[in-house]
Amino acid sequence: MIPYGRQDVSDEDVAAVVATLRSDFLTQGPAIASFERCVAAYVGAPHAVAVCNATAALHLAALALELGPGDCLWTVPNTFLATANAARYCGADVDFVDTDPLTYCMSVDALAAKLAVAERDGKLPKIVSPVHFAGQSCDMPAIKALSDRYGFRIVEDASHAIGADYRNGKVGDCRYSDICVFSFHPVKIVTSGEGGMLTTRDRELATRLQELRTSGMTRDPARMVGESEGPWYYEMVHLGLNYRMTDMQAALGESQMARIDAFVARRRELAARYDTALAGLPLTVPFQDPDGRSAFHLYPIHLQLDRLTQGRRAVFETLRARGIGVNVHYIPVHLQPYYRRLGFKPGDCPQAEAYYAGAITIPLFARMTDAEHATVVDTMRDTVLAVAA
Numbered sequence: 001m002i003p004y005g006r007q008d009v010s011d012e013d014v015a016a017v018v019a020t021l022r023s024d025f026l027t028q029g030p031a032i033a034s035f036e037r038c039v040a041a042y043v044g045a046p047h048a049v050a051v052c053n054a055t056a057a058l059h060l061a062a063l064a065l066e067l068g069p070g071d072c073l074w075t076v077p078n079t080f081l082a083t084a085n086a087a088r089y090c091g092a093d094v095d096f097v098d099t100d101p102l103t104y105c106m107s108v109d110a111l112a113a114k115l116a117v118a119e120r121d122g123k124l125p126k127i128v129s130p131v132h133f134a135g136q137s138c139d140m141p142a143i144k145a146l147s148d149r150y151g152f153r154i155v156e157d158a159s160h161a162i163g164a165d166y167r168n169g170k171v172g173d174c175r176y177s178d179i180c181v182f183s184f185h186p187v188k189i190v191t192s193g194e195g196g197m198l199t200t201r202d203r204e205l206a207t208r209l210q211e212l213r214t215s216g217m218t219r220d221p222a223r224m225v226g227e228s229e230g231p232w233y234y235e236m237v238h239l240g241l242n243y244r245m246t247d248m249q250a251a252l253g254e255s256q257m258a259r260i261d262a263f264v265a266r267r268r269e270l271a272a273r274y275d276t277a278l279a280g281l282p283l284t285v286p287f288q289d290p291d292g293r294s295a296f297h298l299y300p301i302h303l304q305l306d307r308l309t310q311g312r313r314a315v316f317e318t319l320r321a322r323g324i325g326v327n328v329h330y331i332p333v334h335l336q337p338y339y340r341r342l343g344f345k346p347g348d349c350p351q352a353e354a355y356y357a358g359a360i361t362i363p364l365f366a367r368m369t370d371a372e373h374a375t376v377v378d379t380m381r382d383t384v385l386a387v388a389a
Contacts, residue, residue: 002372003325004298005187005366007254008263010232016255020247027246035250036197038257039182041171043162044197047206050250054159054183056243057196061155061179062206063125064240068091071126074114075157076106077332077352079131082386083157084333086125092356094342095113095125096334098349102287104300106130108146115150127153132161132171134286134329135267135295140166140176156386159183159297162190163264166292176199179209181230184253187365189263191251195245197304208238216240263366267296270373274299277377280383282307283358296364298329303358303384310387312358318383319360324376327361 020031023111032050040048051057068074071089077096084094087312098110106202118124128147130138140156140223147154154177158164164171172180184195211218216238221228224235254262275285284302288294303312319326331351334344346353361378 001319001323002363002368004327004361004363006367007186007191008190008259008365008367009191009374010255010259011131012258013252013255016251017248020251023263024249027244027255029247031250031254032245033133033245035192035245035254035257038254039162039172039197041200042257042309043170043199045173045180045182045201047223049198049200049201049206049209049213050245050253051198051243052158052245052249053194054081054181054185054196056083056213057087057183057198057240058129058155058157059089059241060209060212060243061181061198062086062090063212064205065124065127065153065155065178072123073127073129074111074125074152075129075333075368076133077334077349078104078133078330078355079157080159080330081333081336082130084254084339086129087186093124094339096344096349096352097128099133099352100356101351101355103136103138103289104133104287104352104355105136106143107339107341108142110144110351111143115146118195124150125152127155130156131159132164134298134300135160135164136286137161137234137241137290137294138292139169144176146384156180159185159188159196160166160205162188163260163295164295171292171295172199174199174217178202179205184256185247189267189297189366190248190253190256190260192245192256195249195253202291212238212240214240217240220250220371237322264295266366266368267364268293270368271296271299274364275360278380281381282388283384298361299364300329300359300361302355303360305358307389308384308387309389312360315383315387316360319362319379322383324379324380326361328356328359328376329361330356330383332356337362 036048069091072093184192
């Protein structure tokens with residue numbers, strides 16, 4: 001089975017983890033700050049805060065921006081559950097903005113229309129969380145312009161997009177947002193086993209995030225309410241959580257960052273080959289935004305169902321049976337049972353729902369060989385043509 005994603009762990013990565021295991025620190029040690037500096041320097045953000053996973057990062061971003069009961073976070077349905085769930089962890093409401101039919105990212109037109117209605121009704125969101133789906137940046141200048149007009153904060157969910165380029169910078173530099181979140185899950189572009197990172201340009205936000213990830217504690221006398229009683233003394237200044245990353249994870253992540261440009265270059269090369277090889281089939285390949293370059297965490301194709309005699313499931317199951325480990329990203333979040341109980345229903349986000357109906361993610365990862373790529377192409381071609389009308 002050729003999987004849709006796979007980590008690339010080198011001997012150097014293993015050595016970095018082993019060195020940490022043999023050091024004095026397995027957690028709360030120097031490897032974490034080193035990894036944070038590495039990511040911050042790479043994306044061009046002044047501050048980075050490492051945490052145990054990207055779900056924790058999204059939760060902390062919402063907490064740091066003081067999202068709570070009575071507030072609302074807006075995101076897209078075409079994302080993993082965690083983007084929306086972060087708001088619910090804070091006791092806040094969630095609403096969904098439909099996607100763009102080309103990029104499958106947040107539609108700026110849909111966002112603008114929804115904001116106009118929300119302003120009229122006195123129900124503007126506190127946070128909007130655009131998702132850089134598959135590694136392709138959203139239209140961030142347009143979303144930032146709407147933020148300036150309507151007063152919401154922006155948390156970029158860039159779990160798919162470390163290494164992506166956008167408008168003469170890197171995704172994660174926070175030129176158009178308050179906070180950006182990355183994921184280092186094993187199928188992502190860079191892995192730390194599990195792990196997440198938040199970047200920001202706001203020093204106060206960075207400090208708050210650091211405190212929130214460690215039970216809301218500070219040892220900085222300037223942040224304390226009372227006088228320090230000695231070197232052992234700390235104060236809990238927020239209701240925080242234990243969302244710390246370990247030094248082993250950080251060591252793996254920083255070692256991986258040494259190869260991020262090679263990882264992304266290989267993904268882009270393989271994606272370009274797919275674009276050419278799959279041309280002419282009854283499917284749509286990922287859109288390429290001229291303002292940026294995707295990092296290609298995923299390569300999602302969209303079947304043109306009106307040109308097929310069978311549906312997406314038949315194609316999916318045939319590919320799996322032939323050893324191609326395809327997947328689907330994503331089931332629209334608003335159609336999950338939990339969110340349906342909150343009142344969401346089919347038809348609320350027609351573009352995202354139409355995309356989902358024909359979506360299949362085909363294998364793409366940095367370690368993918370030319371032979372594996374050719375196998376995927378040949379199998380895709382045979383399978384799709386077999387069900388073409």
